[in-house]
Amino acid sequence: MTSLSVPMIKRPVHPVGAWGWITTIDHKKIGIMYGITAFINFLIGGIEAIIMRAQLSGSNADIVSPEVFNQLFTMHGTTMIFLAVMPLGAAFFNYLIPLQIGARDVAFPRLNAFSYWVFLAGTLMLHLSWFMGEAPNAGWFAYAPLTSTAFNPGHGVDFWIVSLQVLGIASLAAAFNFIVTIINMRAPGMHMMRLPLFTWMTLITAILLVLAFPVITVALLELLFDRNYGMNFFFTAAGGDPVLWQHLFWVFGHPEVYILILPAMGIVSEILPTFSKKPLFGYSTVILAGVIIAFMGWLVWSHHMFTVGLGPIPNTVFTITTIAIAVPTGIKIFNWIFTIWKGSVEFRTPMLFAVGFIVTFTIGGISGVMHAMSASDAQQQDTYFVVAHFHYVLFGGAIMGIFGALYYWFPKYSGKMYNEGQGKTHFWLMFIGQNLTFFPMHFLGMDGMPRRIYTYGADMGWTEVNALQTAGSIVIVLSVLVFMKNFIQSWRSGKQAPGDPWDARTLEWSISSPPPEYNFEEIPIVQDRDDWWARKRGLVPRIAPSGASGDGHGIHMPQPSFWPLVAAIGIFVGAWGVIYSVPVLIIGAGIMIFGVYAWSFEPVNDPESEASTASGDAN
Amino acid sequence: MAQAPTTPPAVVHQEEHEKTTTGLNHKKLLMWAFLASDCMFFGTLIATYLVYKGKSKVGALPEDVFSIPVTSVSTFVLLMSSMSMVLAYAALRRGSLKGFRIWLLSTILLGSTFLGFQVFEFYEFVNHEVTIDCHEFAANPDGFSPFEAGIAGDECTEGVDEYEGTHGLTPRTNLFGTTFFTLTGLHGTHVTIGVIWLLGLFFYSFKKGAVTPARHLDTDLAALYWHFVDVVWIIIFPVVYLFGVFEGFPT
Amino acid sequence: MALAAACSDPHPQSTFDTHGPVAASQANIFYIIMYAGLVVFIGVMALLIYTTIRYRRRYNDKDPEQIHGNNTLEIAWTVAPALLLVAVAVPTIQTLWNNSISPEPAAMTVHATGSQWWFEFEIEELGVVTANELHIPVGEVINFVLESTDVIHSFWVPKLAGKVDMVPNNTNTTWFKADEAGEFFGQCAEFCGESHANMRFKVVAESREDFDAWVAAQLADSVVPVDPLVQQGHDLFMSIEAGCWACHTIRGSANAFGQVGPDLTHFASRRHLASGIMENNHENLVRWLTDPNDVKPGNVMSRDAAVYNDPDQALSEPQVAALAAYLRSLE
Numbered sequence A: 001m002t003s004l005s006v007p008m009i010k011r012p013v014h015p016v017g018a019w020g021w022i023t024t025i026d027h028k029k030i031g032i033m034y035g036i037t038a039f040i041n042f043l044i045g046g047i048e049a050i051i052m053r054a055q056l057s058g059s060n061a062d063i064v065s066p067e068v069f070n071q072l073f074t075m076h077g078t079t080m081i082f083l084a085v086m087p088l089g090a091a092f093f094n095y096l097i098p099l100q101i102g103a104r105d106v107a108f109p110r111l112n113a114f115s116y117w118v119f120l121a122g123t124l125m126l127h128l129s130w131f132m133g134e135a136p137n138a139g140w141f142a143y144a145p146l147t148s149t150a151f152n153p154g155h156g157v158d159f160w161i162v163s164l165q166v167l168g169i170a171s172l173a174a175a176f177n178f179i180v181t182i183i184n185m186r187a188p189g190m191h192m193m194r195l196p197l198f199t200w201m202t203l204i205t206a207i208l209l210v211l212a213f214p215v216i217t218v219a220l221l222e223l224l225f226d227r228n229y230g231m232n233f234f235f236t237a238a239g240g241d242p243v244l245w246q247h248l249f250w251v252f253g254h255p256e257v258y259i260l261i262l263p264a265m266g267i268v269s270e271i272l273p274t275f276s277k278k279p280l281f282g283y284s285t286v287i288l289a290g291v292i293i294a295f296m297g298w299l300v301w302s303h304h305m306f307t308v309g310l311g312p313i314p315n316t317v318f319t320i321t322t323i324a325i326a327v328p329t330g331i332k333i334f335n336w337i338f339t340i341w342k343g344s345v346e347f348r349t350p351m352l353f354a355v356g357f358i359v360t361f362t363i364g365g366i367s368g369v370m371h372a373m374s375a376s377d378a379q380q381q382d383t384y385f386v387v388a389h390f391h392y393v394l395f396g397g398a399i400m401g402i403f404g405a406l407y408y409w410f411p412k413y414s415g416k417m418y419n420e421g422q423g424k425t426h427f428w429l430m431f432i433g434q435n436l437t438f439f440p441m442h443f444l445g446m447d448g449m450p451r452r453i454y455t456y457g458a459d460m461g462w463t464e465v466n467a468l469q470t471a472g473s474i475v476i477v478l479s480v481l482v483f484m485k486n487f488i489q490s491w492r493s494g495k496q497a498p499g500d501p502w503d504a505r506t507l508e509w510s511i512s513s514p515p516p517e518y519n520f521e522e523i524p525i526v527q528d529r530d531d532w533w534a535r536k537r538g539l540v541p542r543i544a545p546s547g548a549s550g551d552g553h554g555i556h557m558p559q560p561s562f563w564p565l566v567a568a569i570g571i572f573v574g575a576w577g578v579i580y581s582v583p584v585l586i587i588g589a590g591i592m593i594f595g596v597y598a599w600s601f602e603p604v605n606d607p608e609s610e611a612s613t614a615s616g617d618a619n
Numbered sequence B: 001m002a003q004a005p006t007t008p009p010a011v012v013h014q015e016e017h018e019k020t021t022t023g024l025n026h027k028k029l030l031m032w033a034f035l036a037s038d039c040m041f042f043g044t045l046i047a048t049y050l051v052y053k054g055k056s057k058v059g060a061l062p063e064d065v066f067s068i069p070v071t072s073v074s075t076f077v078l079l080m081s082s083m084s085m086v087l088a089y090a091a092l093r094r095g096s097l098k099g100f101r102i103w104l105l106s107t108i109l110l111g112s113t114f115l116g117f118q119v120f121e122f123y124e125f126v127n128h129e130v131t132i133d134c135h136e137f138a139a140n141p142d143g144f145s146p147f148e149a150g151i152a153g154d155e156c157t158e159g160v161d162e163y164e165g166t167h168g169l170t171p172r173t174n175l176f177g178t179t180f181f182t183l184t185g186l187h188g189t190h191v192t193i194g195v196i197w198l199l200g201l202f203f204y205s206f207k208k209g210a211v212t213p214a215r216h217l218d219t220d221l222a223a224l225y226w227h228f229v230d231v232v233w234i235i236i237f238p239v240v241y242l243f244g245v246f247e248g249f250p251t
Numbered sequence C: 001m002a003l004a005a006a007c008s009d010p011h012p013q014s015t016f017d018t019h020g021p022v023a024a025s026q027a028n029i030f031y032i033i034m035y036a037g038l039v040v041f042i043g044v045m046a047l048l049i050y051t052t053i054r055y056r057r058r059y060n061d062k063d064p065e066q067i068h069g070n071n072t073l074e075i076a077w078t079v080a081p082a083l084l085l086v087a088v089a090v091p092t093i094q095t096l097w098n099n100s101i102s103p104e105p106a107a108m109t110v111h112a113t114g115s116q117w118w119f120e121f122e123i124e125e126l127g128v129v130t131a132n133e134l135h136i137p138v139g140e141v142i143n144f145v146l147e148s149t150d151v152i153h154s155f156w157v158p159k160l161a162g163k164v165d166m167v168p169n170n171t172n173t174t175w176f177k178a179d180e181a182g183e184f185f186g187q188c189a190e191f192c193g194e195s196h197a198n199m200r201f202k203v204v205a206e207s208r209e210d211f212d213a214w215v216a217a218q219l220a221d222s223v224v225p226v227d228p229l230v231q232q233g234h235d236l237f238m239s240i241e242a243g244c245w246a247c248h249t250i251r252g253s254a255n256a257f258g259q260v261g262p263d264l265t266h267f268a269s270r271r272h273l274a275s276g277i278m279e280n281n282h283e284n285l286v287r288w289l290t291d292p293n294d295v296k297p298g299n300v301m302s303r304d305a306a307v308y309n310d311p312d313q314a315l316s317e318p319q320v321a322a323l324a325a326y327l328r329s330l331e
Ligand code: HEA
Pocket: A141, A257, A258, A260, A261, A303, A304, A306, A322, A323, A325, A326, A327, A329, A330, A331, A333, A361, A362, A363, A364, A365, A366, A367, A368, A369, A371, A372, A373, A377, A380, A381, A382, A386, A389, A390, A393, A394, A397, A398, C037, C040, C044, C081, C082, C084, C085
């Protein structure tokens, strides 16, 4: 095997410093890199939002030109969804899944590193469009034919297509990895109905990703071919149908929104039991509800198209399928509340976020059901009512959940305790700020304000409400600043965290904070759904653990590698080439093939260091 | 919460069956997940093709360019390659590395033949020749497809007996060209990747101990992929070719 | 732009302040689902607040009882929301079907066509073609056939009916009826490019007599200029130099039959200018003709008309004044 491996560069053995991060294939480090990159994206998307809010703060404002405004909301939506919320979820998948299922790493550690680097490539690609002066401007769902070269010359839309395509590779790689890891790498005794809820929701999310991303991949390819090779998919003069794009986008797009929310639901399902000192109420029901939501998510896409003119029959059908999703979601909400019921509730910051999630997500869910009423949705489609709905579910749902997770697992990943007072300040500022920003949008929508308008007249009666919202968004900014201060200071100089600061229930709390590189000195044998809790309370008999024991010496971890990075660089260069020049594309493809080739002939561990892994070549 | 094994479960350390929860190899599972994903990929492409079926405004249509006999042969070739792959796998499990290499090579050749057919077919379509007997057209215009009738209407002017010219079908010509080349082209790309993969496996098998009856995982994965790509063609062939040409098929 | 258009209505696009049966039925459904949602929300919040307060940790708490679930409760909160949803779905679907076709025969069919960034209205049976301002008779059903010449737009008059998209290659239909006379705001409600925000229109509902008079006026040919300044503007409009005629139609004129821009035959009869974004008065018109891009960024006229995209051919101030005088004479 060694004969085939690429000898030019020596394989890193135990690199330290920056090099250690660059070549790492440790799921915990990758998780942290995912998290930090995604958080920076969240700030960028947030700054884009604040500029928009400034422009909209009064009638006839003149802070940005309409062209820039269009770029702002397109980039804001795309950044928040694909570069912030999805990868923040992925950060926690990476960090936590092996810890929660009692494994030492993921199934394909190098694929995992690859996923991160490709995600970074996609991120850079999208943001670079600002610097190339060609940020995409067709909205985050880029309806045809506005995206055609006739109405959108320049490379903005190409940047959008190519970045999403690249990000899709990253998401798919991660999703494959987590499906295999969760199904195949559970500790002994960790059968499916003992998996922590977050792991379950990750599994469902990964399955959704694997099935939904190909749909958008094809749609993007079609658009790319139209724009760059003169094909006719959405070229109306040749009979191309703009409605086809909408179907393809939303067949992907609706499962996508559940990809965004299910991890947050998993997070909440972890936090509530811990801080109520009670198991999750109706564990199997909550999982089943998640599965049903994921399945039904495929049957509702046309609720984004109630006004496109599909006719009353499709509108009836999609109204019914859409409202049906409220039932399994409601099940979750009630099960969460009954987890608290008769518990011993402690309001630490994560718990505040989890309870806040229930409040704001319920508002967003109910406004979703209001949208689902196709008869009246004709008055709300493409108004600020929609903007209100999706910020309540995205900000009030996904982002609240993620902040909850950032606090809840802070001791675990940083090894420090955060400042509780500042955490609570953050929560209240953010909770108030988002309601100030997004609740009035319902009224604006019903008052006839369309979304995606860069200006409005003073005679429309929208000025005061908009000013209020802008003020609210400043409160959100303050809250994020408080968070950042707390986060950085605590990580630098917080109090040392114990392994289990919350008296929690799942396996990740059974090890030190931060966990050793190999996670578990001894692979635990799982005997209960809340195994760690049961062990602490002596509810299960002590049994000899399996696998190697000791101080972590005889444990062989997969070795670092740079080939995933090389392959990702190839993808970045190639993607650039797709937009600007074919030779660059070829160079990029070459680099990528080289990286993948070297990678596939590099054993997980060099042969000298014991052949502990069986089929130890490509993964 | 009952079973509390007092000793750790025996660690079965079998080649290709590293200890996993389900007993299924990681890569095998990954492959299945990937194929599920690829199903959605082709599903979307086929859906696009069907949505645009019969919606082209100009240019050649399926009945003008398809040659069912030729494509039937190439379909047969691809089917045979799947069989050949099965035989290669069987030979390997039997312990015949030689048989494995022969059948693998045969799979590669059949796959390449299919690709050859596809290249030929694409070339034919792009350079599609139209020959029209103008007298025949005058006598029986209904006997011509709308596409040919359109050309005849333009070209059969006074005094022209026969018209010959190139009226190619490219991805830009019409919706049919766009959707057809994209769908079959991306399928062809999959076949090409498969051929390269099998070639890699073929050479790899010469390395001592790389491919053995017990070490068959790499072959397993390649075979899985290859069969999948075949099955996709088994769907494309009737949906695109047969339904495209024969009347009475559902549109 | 901010000339608060002597318009007293503080919420000109409110979907609650309905003036026609379609919008009214939609608002009705909205109220139903809103109250249903409010009930759910209050219920959930009451439960949440009660549990979080009642079960706060006391300092000497023991571990609470480890309850894993309760089937009866779980069935209850599956069935109850389902029943509520069925209850709201029934009127919704009823309204959806009721609104899908007009209940009474229509007084007329209007072909409304969206283009970047203005609306054309053609009433075929009456022979009327106009832009950005549609007059309709009060109390009569009007059918619409919706089309687009470029990208997707959407036809929306909040006080009269919900939006319906104008999709290229797809013809949609809708209808509405105005219960009272008045001027209703319309706005494009599908993102359609740079000046999407500036793509608006007005619907003027008036009595049958006023409507008939409007039709008669619209059908007449354009007036022949008498005033010298108007004459000068007319000549300029029809000249190769300005080239306005290439894109605009002015019926009754010698050569203005352009189809790219709005029909200007009775331009001065419209209350608003440049697709409903400002009042149609002399100053605004001069502003528009001097630098349309300033008023409406990206618009097709400043992009494609030689007088606007080529600084060498730019119109002089007197020329603009003459053109404005001519256009304002087109009653
Ligand atoms: C995290 C993302 C997320 C989530 C979870 C949801 C959840 C839901 N969404 Fe949302 N949606 C978006 C993100 C999301 N959405 C986005 C981004 C858009 C806009 C895209 C764009 O145009 O840019 C959108 C747009 C959108 C539309 C299109 C609006 C339009 O354009 O006109 C519709 C219409 O039906 C809709 C419906 C729903 C419904 C019914 C749910 C349901 O899943 C909600 C279910 C939850 C509850 C109902 C609350 C809890 C339940 C109970 C307490 C039980 C009892 C309740 C009742 C009986 C009502 N959504």
